[in-house]
Amino acid sequence: MIETRIKSAIRDVPDFPLKGVLFKDLTPVLKDTKLCQEITEEFAKRLRGTGLDAIAGIESRGFLFGLMLAARLGLPFLLIRKKGKLPYKPITINYQLEYGSSQLEMQGGDVHPGWKVLIHDDVLATGGTASAAAKLVLSQEGQIAGFLFLMELKFLTGREKIQELSQNIISLASY
C-alpha cells in the first residue's frame, strides 16, 4: 500500500525547525525512484474522472511532483511562487502565518477564465499556504478542482480550512 511505503521512507527529524517539533522529512522519498513513479501513478489514479485543465504547484517542494504529474496527465503546469520571483504581470496575495504574514504570486494570464485547476504541494499543514494559492486561482476566474498532497498533518486541521474551497482533498499519507 502506498501510504505504508511513503511512511517507511519518511525520516523523523527531532527539533526542526523549532525545539520540540518532530519534522517529517520527505527527502528520502526522492531518493527512491520506484516509489516516486508509484506516487505519480497513484496521484494519476486518484485524479481519474476529475476534469482538470491545469496543475498549479506551490514553491518549492510542490514543483517536484507537480511537473512530473502534469507531464503524466498532459496538462499545463503553473507556478505559485514567493513574492518577487515571477517576472510577468505578477498577481499577489497576502496571507497570515502563525507568526506574521507572507505573500504568494502567480503570473497574470496563467489561469484562463473557467479553468479547473488542481492545487499541489508536498504537505498539508495548517492549510494557510494552500488556501492562499487557491485564492490566487479564483482571483483569475479559475475554479478549484481540488487539492493534492503527498502528506497531511491532520492534527494541524488544514483540511477544515481548505474544504470550503474544494471538497476534493487528496493526501497519500496522514499523521
Place this chain on the structure above:
Amino acid sequence: MIETRIKSAIRDVPDFPLKGVLFKDLTPVLKDTKLCQEITEEFAKRLRGTGLDAIAGIESRGFLFGLMLAARLGLPFLLIRKKGKLPYKPITINYQLEYGSSQLEMQGGDVHPGWKVLIHDDVLATGGTASAAAKLVLSQEGQIAGFLFLMELKFLTGREKIQELSQNIISLASY
C-alpha cells in the same frame, strides 16, 4: 530542433529583476506538456553514456525537470536548498554573489563517497550557484559527472567558471 522550440516558448520580460535587464522567462515552457516531455527525452539522450549515480537539483527551479529526469533515468534525486530548509545534518557552503553572498545546503549522507553526481538547474548564468552546488557534492567525496541546464546565458560566462569542476556542461538553449 529542441533549441528552436524552447526559444519560441521563452517570453522576454523587460526590466526584470532590475531596470535594463531583459529577463528570459521559462514559465511558458512548463505550460507546453509536449515540450516538457521532449526536453526530458533530450536531457536523457544527451546524458547517454555518462555514468551517473544521482541527480542533484538546485532550489527551486532545478526541482522542476530534476525529479522528472531522475525518475526517467531511474536515479536518486538529491535536493540542494537555500540555508535553513533541510532538516537532516545540513552541510553548508557560502558563496559570493555579484552583490553580497549566499548559502546553499545539502543533507549529510545524501552523496555516497565516489558517487558520480549530475548538477541540474534551469539556467546557467554567472555559474556561482552551480559551482557552489558542485562543491557541496565534492565535500561529501562525490564526483561531478556534469552540469545540465535548460538555458545558458553565454554573455555571463558561467561556463568558464564551472568547467574546472567538470568539462561535461550541457545546455539546450543558449543566448
